[in-house]
Amino acid sequence: MPDESTTPDLVELVREQAEAANRRDLDAVTNAFAEHAIMTAEARTAFPSEGRAAIRSFIEDWFDAYDELHFELEEVSDFGNGVVFAVLIQDGRLAGSAGRIRQREGWVYIWARGLIARLQTTYMDIDEGRAAAERLAEERG
Numbered sequence: 001m002p003d004e005s006t007t008p009d010l011v012e013l014v015r016e017q018a019e020a021a022n023r024r025d026l027d028a029v030t031n032a033f034a035e036h037a038i039m040t041a042e043a044r045t046a047f048p049s050e051g052r053a054a055i056r057s058f059i060e061d062w063f064d065a066y067d068e069l070h071f072e073l074e075e076v077s078d079f080g081n082g083v084v085f086a087v088l089i090q091d092g093r094l095a096g097s098a099g100r101i102r103q104r105e106g107w108v109y110i111w112a113r114g115l116i117a118r119l120q121t122t123y124m125d126i127d128e129g130r131a132a133a134e135r136l137a138e139e140r141g
Contacts, residue, residue, distance in 0.1 A: 008114040010084045011076045017116075018071045018088070024063055030056040034115040041122040068093040074104070077133075081140035082117075084109040085133035087126055108133045110140075 013032065020028035030052055033039070039055045040048040049058045063069060069092035076086045086107045093100050106129025110118040123129025 008111075010078050010082070010109070010111050013111070013114070014076050014084055014086055014109060015073060018073050021069075021071050024069075026056065026060055026063065029059055032116050033119075034112060034117050037116050037118060039119045039121070041120070065095055066092040067095050067097075077130075079133050079137035081137045082111040083133050083137040083140060084111065085130055087129075106130060106133075108136065110136065 017029055017032045020032075033052045033055050035052050036050070037052060037055060038048050038050050039058065049055045069090065072089040072091065074087040074089055076084065078084050086109065087104065088107055089102065089104050091100065091102045104126070105121060106123035106126045108120040108123070108129055109116055120129075120132070123132065
């Protein structure tokens with residue numbers, strides 16, 4: 001029997017999490033986070049969310065704010081050492097509104113043991129987010 005890699009495909013895990021978010025499967029989205037994970041954002045004041053329960057609460061509030069919300073992954077790159085960078089487009093309609101919101105952002109994931117240990121979201125400057133991911137991968141090497 002050939003040796004099979006036990007290293008998770010982090011790009012695939014990011015894709016699976018985005019698919020779960022599009023289904024609004026809160027359990028699948030939050031179960032991708034380590035128990036003591038941290039989720040932060042550049043442009044939001046409600047952060048950081050620390051721990052899976054706090055992250056779940058934030059994501060639940062985020063989903064509830066929209067009647068429609070879709071996540072599209074434009075790019076997902078594994079920089080090694082547990083660091084993944086994704087360019088994500090959020091497209092949605094706020095609850096009770098006819099207007100749509102479309103936002104393109106960079107997200108930096110730090111993975112450990114197949115779970116998200118830290119997620120830095122909302123890099124509006126995609127190049128800045130990519131550079132941050134590259135630095136993190138080098139530092140963790």
